[in-house]
Amino acid sequence: MIAQASNLVHTVDQTFYFIVGVSVFFLVLITGCMIYFVIRYSRKRNPKATNIHGNIPLEITWTVIPTILALIMFWFGWTDYKLESTPPADAYNIDVTGQMWHWTFKYPNGVEMDSLFLPLDKDIKVNIRSKDVNHSFFVPAFRVKKDAIPGRTNTAWFRTEKEGVYNLFCAEYCGMKHSYMITKVVVIPVNDFNALLNRKLNEMNSAASKDTTK
Numbered sequence: 001m002i003a004q005a006s007n008l009v010h011t012v013d014q015t016f017y018f019i020v021g022v023s024v025f026f027l028v029l030i031t032g033c034m035i036y037f038v039i040r041y042s043r044k045r046n047p048k049a050t051n052i053h054g055n056i057p058l059e060i061t062w063t064v065i066p067t068i069l070a071l072i073m074f075w076f077g078w079t080d081y082k083l084e085s086t087p088p089a090d091a092y093n094i095d096v097t098g099q100m101w102h103w104t105f106k107y108p109n110g111v112e113m114d115s116l117f118l119p120l121d122k123d124i125k126v127n128i129r130s131k132d133v134n135h136s137f138f139v140p141a142f143r144v145k146k147d148a149i150p151g152r153t154n155t156a157w158f159r160t161e162k163e164g165v166y167n168l169f170c171a172e173y174c175g176m177k178h179s180y181m182i183t184k185v186v187v188i189p190v191n192d193f194n195a196l197l198n199r200k201l202n203e204m205n206s207a208a209s210k211d212t213t214k
């Protein structure tokens, strides 16, 4: 079972299991019918074939039911899409940059890190860019996946709901060391998160002042 760590988990999983459920049901039904007919109407049991010219009620049934099922799938997909593509106005912004072969996460105070640290119970909006080729920002535990395309900014958002360490992958083959683009998402309480950002900011500033005194 994949970790469930964001507000998107429920709707995405619901859509996924509905589609898988419908698919498995029809796989079993159709395969079962096929096997039954092959045996029941084999030449041995049914030496003289019948020519059937159609059956209106049956045809209506097998058109209407799949249409309704497909529309339900569309509805699930559409509501998920709407939720995922409308980040709350006050979401916390992080700039995500993919490049061969690592990720960089830049925070509003200017700090950059190569793991994605996040505050717990916050709406997070990621602005995803690429410096070179196509990459894809993928965090299974959040049910978030969005391509990083050179020359444009793609956004995604989610609410962190569970403390923990999760995998972050590049999900778009981007060259030899594509698999090296695995890194960690670390969700920590807000206080710890703020302390971490301040510490990183101080480190960055002291490194910069050392540079200028040289």
Ligand SMILES: [Cu+2]
Pocket (backbone or CB within 6 Å): 098, 099, 134, 135, 136, 170, 171, 172, 173, 174, 178, 181
């Ligand atoms: Cu990549």
